[in-house]
Amino acid sequence: MRKTLGMAALAAVLAGGAQAQSTADEIAKYREMIADGNPAELFEMEGESLWKTPRGPKKATLEQCDLGQGPGVVDGAFARMPRYFADTGRVQDLESRLLTCMETLQGIPASAVVDGDWNKGERKTMDALAAYVVTHSRGQKIQLDLANPQTRRMYELGKRAFYYRSGPMDFSCSTCHGEDGKRIRLQDLPNLTHKEGAIAAWGSWPAYRVSNSQFWTMQHRLNDCFRQQRTAEPEFASEVTVALSVYMAATAQGGVLQTPGLKR
Amino acid sequence: MANPMRIRAAVKDGFTEVRVLMSHVMETGQRKDSSGALVPAHFITELTAKHNDKVVLLAQFGPSVSTNPYLSFKFQGGAKGDKIVVSWVDNKGDSRSDEALIA
Amino acid sequence: MDHKRRDTLKAGGGLGIFGLLVAAGLIKPELAEAAWNKSAFEAKNLESALAALGAGKPGDSAEVQLNTPDIAENGAVVPVGVVSKLPNTEQIAILIEKNPNLLAAKFEIPAGTAAEVQTRVKMGQTSDIYAVVKADGKFYVTKKEVKVTLGGCGG
Numbered sequence: 001m002r003k004t005l006g007m008a009a010l011a012a013v014l015a016g017g018a019q020a021q022s023t024a025d026e027i028a029k030y031r032e033m034i035a036d037g038n039p040a041e042l043f044e045m046e047g048e049s050l051w052k053t054p055r056g057p058k059k060a061t062l063e064q065c066d067l068g069q070g071p072g073v074v075d076g077a078f079a080r081m082p083r084y085f086a087d088t089g090r091v092q093d094l095e096s097r098l099l100t101c102m103e104t105l106q107g108i109p110a111s112a113v114v115d116g117d118w119n120k121g122e123r124k125t126m127d128a129l130a131a132y133v134v135t136h137s138r139g140q141k142i143q144l145d146l147a148n149p150q151t152r153r154m155y156e157l158g159k160r161a162f163y164y165r166s167g168p169m170d171f172s173c174s175t176c177h178g179e180d181g182k183r184i185r186l187q188d189l190p191n192l193t194h195k196e197g198a199i200a201a202w203g204s205w206p207a208y209r210v211s212n213s214q215f216w217t218m219q220h221r222l223n224d225c226f227r228q229q230r231t232a233e234p235e236f237a238s239e240v241t242v243a244l245s246v247y248m249a250a251t252a253q254g255g256v257l258q259t260p261g262l263k264r
Numbered sequence: 265m266a267n268p269m270r271i272r273a274a275v276k277d278g279f280t281e282v283r284v285l286m287s288h289v290m291e292t293g294q295r296k297d298s299s300g301a302l303v304p305a306h307f308i309t310e311l312t313a314k315h316n317d318k319v320v321l322l323a324q325f326g327p328s329v330s331t332n333p334y335l336s337f338k339f340q341g342g343a344k345g346d347k348i349v350v351s352w353v354d355n356k357g358d359s360r361s362d363e364a365l366i367a
Numbered sequence: 368m369d370h371k372r373r374d375t376l377k378a379g380g381g382l383g384i385f386g387l388l389v390a391a392g393l394i395k396p397e398l399a400e401a402a403w404n405k406s407a408f409e410a411k412n413l414e415s416a417l418a419a420l421g422a423g424k425p426g427d428s429a430e431v432q433l434n435t436p437d438i439a440e441n442g443a444v445v446p447v448g449v450v451s452k453l454p455n456t457e458q459i460a461i462l463i464e465k466n467p468n469l470l471a472a473k474f475e476i477p478a479g480t481a482a483e484v485q486t487r488v489k490m491g492q493t494s495d496i497y498a499v500v501k502a503d504g505k506f507y508v509t510k511k512e513v514k515v516t517l518g519g520c521g522g
Contacts, residue, residue, distance in 0.1 A: 023438060023516075026436060026437050026438040027438060027440045027516075029436050029437075030436035030438060030439055030440050030446070031440065033436055033446040034444055034446050034487065036283070037283055037285055037334040037336070039285055039331075039332035039334070041270045041285055042267065042270060042285055042287045042332055045267075045268060045270060046267060210330075210441050210443050210444040211441050211443055211517070212443075213289075213331040213332060213443070264440055264441055279481060290489075292467075292489070294467055309403045310402060310403055318477075318479075319477055320477060320479070320480050321474060321475070321476070321477070321480055321484075322474070322475040322477075323472060323473065323474045323475070323484075324402075324403050324404060324408070324472065324473045324474075325471070325472050326408040326468050326470050326471055326472065327468060327489075328463055328466050328468060328470075328471035328472075328488050328489050328490075329471055329472055329486060329487070329488055329489070330443060330444045330445075330486075330487040330488060330489055331443065331489075333486065333487065334485075334486060334487050335484070335485070335486050336484070336485040336486075337474075337480065337481065337483065337484045337485070338480070338481045338483060339479055339480040339481065340479045340480070340481070341479065
């Protein structure tokens with residue numbers, strides 16, 4: 001195996017240990033205590049009202065938005081995403097599908113989100129809308145249509161992207177998320193290549209983050225991991241981000257969604 | 265204008281349990297923004313909860329209460345369909361009042 | 368899931384909520400006088416915070432329970448629950464010793480309301496948390512240390 005600067009640096013940050021176990025137990029207790037009353041609910045309420053508010057040049061609501069279960073059907077939609085949409089001819093995750101609805105129904109250009117800043121303007125709107133939609137899949141099983149050839153293609157692409165090393169440290173997603181029991185300081189890093197870890201991760205995003213009181217979509221989470229990886233920032237809702245989501249969701253297939261989550 | 269609260273109230277064993285999430289920055293006044301300027305304090309100072317017309321809890325908050333505050337408490341009595349009203353004011357004079365029915 | 372949206376309450380004339388409630392005849396003026404206790408919330412040490420609460424030197428009581436985690440993963444959100452088993456508990460206050468302003472929250476418990484509240488506080492660093500309870504006109508205290516792995520006052 002190649003010895004790289006990356007591996008040495010990683011060995012330093014990924015130091016685990018038995019002593020960390022009791023701390024991990026205490027932190028599990030902490031998380032349990034704050035699980036009830038997730039402030040994500042505030043974003044969900046805002047999202048619901050945004051969903052029903054006429055907006056954009058066309059002054060339309062999103063109530064006719066087709067998230068894959070038919071126009072206006074929100075219940076269970078996220079549990080089946082990402083999925084292939086015939087009208088756009090693309091596999092779309094929740095965020096990219098919301099972009100489509102905002103553009104076609106409301107006339108809000110996708111660029112308002114894609115070229116925007118996190119926690120501002122239409123990207124912030126997107127956060128609230130995502131919170132609303134995913135709440136209506138909470139408790140449901142992740143059920144991707146893996147028989148669909150387009151979805152399969154994205155799965156393969158996502159898997160390749162997951163193992164693709166890049167950046168000055170030569171990291172891939174799998175460097176940090178490809179083994180059990182890894183952690184950076186106190187942060188447990190889920191093993192996203194196995195069902196259990198994938199369910200824990202995919203099944204609990206988007207999430208409210210207590211550290212900064214912000215609501216993050218998976219697009220935001222992934223963007224931050226590209227930063228962790230020290231590689232170029234992916235474009236919002238770009239093909240690689242959707243492909244990675246298909247890979248993670250497919251690995252989590254059958255797991256129960258706990259969305260929206262509550263994270264550090 | 266402040267965003268709505270989420271209020272949940274449910275009867276259990278003769279008590280009504282009330283859980284409230286408020287949307288508020290709860291700025292401490294100690295934090296600096298990216299340009300190094302102090303962000304002025306902005307936090308909820310007083311809160312009141314009523315069951316029908318009876319006050320069931322009064323609270324005062326300081327800036328140490330977490331952003332998007334959470335509060336839970338319980339009172340004796342209360343029946344399904346009764347009204348719970350929660351109101352707050354903050355140090356800048358903003359206020360908000362929301363209601364929910366006991367489930 | 369039931370929630371109704373309401374227009375914001377117009378806190379006219381700087382009355383504040385308590386003032387409005389008094390004006391509406393909903394609470395007794397004594398309670399309104401308890402309106403935001405500036406000196407208690409601005410106290411910088413335990414002694415002056417207790418003094419401002421009128422608590423003086425409260426006695427330790429096992430009847431006052433503090434429910435917190437031993438370790439908080441993030442100081443921005445530390446769950447704190449206080450339960451008082453003391454009869455006629457009228458007031459519950461939560462103080463964080465190492466925070467710049469010690470007093471985090473104070474609750475008035477009317478008759479019929481359980482002496483049991485839960486909220487969440489910010490902690491800048493590992494510190495003792497105090498629960499101060501007033502029951503039958505007397506003050507009692509209990510404390511517990513909470514370790515913070517990441518300070519929560521940066522926002």
